[in-house]
Amino acid sequence: MMVQVKRICCIGAGYVGGPTCSVIAQMCPEIAVTVVDVNEERIRAWNSDQLPIFEPGLQEVVEARRGFNLFFSSNIDEAVREADIIFISVNTPTKTFGLGKGRAADLKYIEACARRIAEVATGYKIVVEKSTVPVRAAESIQRIFNANTKSDLSFQFLSNPEFLAEVTAITDLKNPDRVLIGGEETPDGQRAIETLSSIYERWVPKSRIITTNTWSSELSKLAANAFLAQRISSINSISALCEVTGADVEEVAHAIGTDQRIGNGFLKASVGFGGSCFQKDVLNLVYLCEALNLPEVARYWQQVIEINEYQRRRFAARIISCLFNTVTDKKIALLGFAFKKDTGDTRESSSIYISKYLMDEGAQLYIYDPKVKKEQIMQDLAQSSTVTDGMERGLSLVSIASDPYEACDNAHAIVICTEWDVFKELDYEKIYKAMLKPAFIFDGRRILDSLHDRLQQLGFQVETIGKKISQRIPFTTNDISKLDLQTPPLKKMKI
Numbered sequence: 001m002m003v004q005v006k007r008i009c010c011i012g013a014g015y016v017g018g019p020t021c022s023v024i025a026q027m028c029p030e031i032a033v034t035v036v037d038v039n040e041e042r043i044r045a046w047n048s049d050q051l052p053i054f055e056p057g058l059q060e061v062v063e064a065r066r067g068f069n070l071f072f073s074s075n076i077d078e079a080v081r082e083a084d085i086i087f088i089s090v091n092t093p094t095k096t097f098g099l100g101k102g103r104a105a106d107l108k109y110i111e112a113c114a115r116r117i118a119e120v121a122t123g124y125k126i127v128v129e130k131s132t133v134p135v136r137a138a139e140s141i142q143r144i145f146n147a148n149t150k151s152d153l154s155f156q157f158l159s160n161p162e163f164l165a166e167v168t169a170i171t172d173l174k175n176p177d178r179v180l181i182g183g184e185e186t187p188d189g190q191r192a193i194e195t196l197s198s199i200y201e202r203w204v205p206k207s208r209i210i211t212t213n214t215w216s217s218e219l220s221k222l223a224a225n226a227f228l229a230q231r232i233s234s235i236n237s238i239s240a241l242c243e244v245t246g247a248d249v250e251e252v253a254h255a256i257g258t259d260q261r262i263g264n265g266f267l268k269a270s271v272g273f274g275g276s277c278f279q280k281d282v283l284n285l286v287y288l289c290e291a292l293n294l295p296e297v298a299r300y301w302q303q304v305i306e307i308n309e310y311q312r313r314r315f316a317a318r319i320i321s322c323l324f325n326t327v328t329d330k331k332i333a334l335l336g337f338a339f340k341k342d343t344g345d346t347r348e349s350s351s352i353y354i355s356k357y358l359m360d361e362g363a364q365l366y367i368y369d370p371k372v373k374k375e376q377i378m379q380d381l382a383q384s385s386t387v388t389d390g391m392e393r394g395l396s397l398v399s400i401a402s403d404p405y406e407a408c409d410n411a412h413a414i415v416i417c418t419e420w421d422v423f424k425e426l427d428y429e430k431i432y433k434a435m436l437k438p439a440f441i442f443d444g445r446r447i448l449d450s451l452h453d454r455l456q457q458l459g460f461q462v463e464t465i466g467k468k469i470s471q472r473i474p475f476t477t478n479d480i481s482k483l484d485l486q487t488p489p490l491k492k493m494k495i
């Protein structure tokens, strides 16, 4: 018999837990949904007008349901005890030390949740793994439950990975391409799947709800992110070829994307992918393959990461090369710090890596981003400081500008790292007049394509990804070897 779901609890009030549960609360007004977190500050923010994350449409959903059937709380035990279904949506970052360091997923937060549920819950619970995990993570969690079984607790464990993308989270959740639910192939497992499926069926057509065994579900999430990242690395590898042959990567992407077998999504060349998931999930897949003695498969996926690192280094090397092989003490305006437009999220943003390469060469960075706060930028750069003389000197090279014109004033070059629309509408004539000459623009996102002629008429030297535009300035080289090719900056931390 299916469980009559009255209460849902979600552990983890982040980019996944918050939006997902807000949408469930909106679609199921008779179900009480409580989102809990160990981070009390985050919970306070969810209960205020300043939500801890920015997502278009999120504020409206939260305001419509908060206090009615949507609650944010730090009382984890109470919410767990009362819930029929418990989602685990905590972070699963890459391990930074120990076995699998730099590649394996750190499951300590998931494990802490499993132990807490086993300790405080009673009755029958459906526990849903929403975080992205390595295949067979559910098995480890089940072992924790089994080892801590109490006579008054029984549970079913499901995998229900989340496929939302930041910035479009609310529309993705309301109209998903698919919902994936994996569970045990036993009658009890199937009943738990049906129960969770009945929640989604209130707004998702049944044909889009895919049910599988637990391991297929876990692996599908890793594989989906690996395929998406691989497409970006594939087109970025072609962009390098375009820059030396005279082909234009945008034209190539369009030409290959019209082939229905290939499709046109995710073929935008850029300075490299960022975000909290792609790198972590591909590395996780690589580690899994290595651990399962599949070295060829591991190497294949590792290459996706390597091309991404290469693309960032290549772009930084081009900036240095164009600026007469030295950026030491030169003012560079870096426009955009978020990993993509319309978000304040900077996790694994390519801007961090480009900043670090330029700081290592002694450039003076003036950074502007419409959404990212100064403290966040400083924290990201401090955490990844590589400047040989240490963090203090490194950060003394960074200033945060309050508008793009201030960032560009007296600068030698503008480097666009995030595709914010506002950067297409700047008064480039005013900017050009205020810059040192020759004035350079490095467009790492291909957002100024329609302005290239005008920018060149104004006098700018324009450099972009995957297309040769300006004549090379004499005496410059494309010498990428100037940067340490083997070591991405974040891996040689000095602090």
Ligand SMILES: NC(=O)c1ccc[n+]([C@@H]2O[C@H](COP(=O)([O-])OP(=O)(O)OC[C@H]3O[C@@H](n4cnc5c(N)ncnc54)[C@H](O)[C@@H]3O)[C@@H](O)[C@H]2O)c1
Binding pocket: 011, 012, 013, 014, 015, 016, 017, 036, 037, 038, 039, 042, 076, 089, 090, 091, 092, 109, 110, 112, 113, 130, 131, 132, 133, 162, 163, 164, 165, 166, 276, 277
């Ligand atoms: N961000 C995305 O776009 C996205 C998309 C799909 C899937 N995912 C996956 O979803 C998971 C969560 O990602 P996120 O971006 O929401 O992470 P996040 O860091 O924004 O949020 C995770 C939250 O979990 C809380 N937490 C950690 N341990 C806890 C514990 N023991 N008890 C209570 N709270 C705890 C943290 O305080 C944090 O607020 C990850 O596995 C991620 O890979 C993320």
